[in-house]
Amino acid sequence: MSNWILGLTGGIGAGKTAATTYFESLGIEVVDADIVAREVVQPNTPGLNAIKAHFGSAVLNHDGQLNRAKLREVIFSDESQKDWLNKLLHPLIREQIITQLAEAKSSYSILCAPLLFENGLQSYCQKTLLIDVPESVQIIRTASRDNVSQEQVKNIIAAQMSREEKSQLADYIVNNDKELADVQSELLSLHKIFLQAAKNY
Structure with a gap:
């Protein structure tokens, strides 16, 4: 960059x-890490597919979107699940942030x-x-x-x-x-x- x-x-x-x-x-131009964090778990992204494979479809809404409240419940009480999720998402978020910053034109x-x-x-x-x-x-x-x-x-x-x-x-x-x-x-x-x-x- x-x-x-x-x-x-x-x-x-x-x-x-x-x-x-x-x-x-x-x-x-602003790259917002919170927005990127939502983008990497949109339906049909590698992020959401991995979450679904790991936690099952109980953490999804009917429309296939991630049910954040449900996922929070699951990981809140289990440190190892929280670690698993962080290890999955942090590199995806970082990669996306770097890409978006590199594309910024301002x-x-x-x-x-x-x-x-x-x-x-x-x-x-x-x-x-x-x-x-x-x-x-x-x-x-x-x-x-x-x-x-x-x-x-x-x-x-x-x-x-x-x-x-x-x-x-x-x-x-x-x-x-x-x-x-x-x-x-x-x-x-x-x-x-x-x-x-x-x-x-």
């Missing part, structure tokens, strides 16, 4: 989507991944940007957005790398706990830095 890539990450509810949407409005491109650092995806990126908010904001935003309990959100946050660790690893940090216009003007300044870096790359 010869193009300049920004890795963008942030905890659940931090506002990664608002940030990537803004970059897209500036003409920057001045630079963005790899958006909630587990950017945890999965070592920052190794594909020239710089990294952390979209950050206080944990209390994460909890309130996510609970109302996903219609889940605050307890559940706390568990998800606890399972992710801490904000402190991410802050130490990131090259740039944008605090998203303020007015959208302020966040966007900060992102615009960074966009200019990234354009220059990409030009010199």
Whole structure:
């Protein structure tokens, strides 16, 4: 991959989507690891075929789509099944991410991944940007957005790398706990830095 890539990450509810949407409005292509993760298990993909062969058709919906809730139930209580699934999906997702980044045509491109650092995806990126908010904001935003309990959100946050660790690893940090216009003007300044870096790359 010869193009300049920004890795963008942030905890659940931090506002990664608002940030990537803004970059897209500036003409920057975004490869989203969450979307890729869904693409590699679409019907008739090697990913879904392998899942069906391993877990049986109980993990599929009537229309042949993956039943994520059912699959989560199966792997949640069994660490070895979870490992099997990760070993299957991670290489497929990685391969697809690399392909999509290589095909990006914008001045630079963005790899958006909630587990950017945890999965070592920052190794594909020239710089990294952390979209950050206080944990209390994460909890309130996510609970109302996903219609889940605050307890559940706390568990998800606890399972992710801490904000402190991410802050130490990131090259740039944008605090998203303020007015959208302020966040966007900060992102615009960074966009200019990234354009220059990409030009010199």
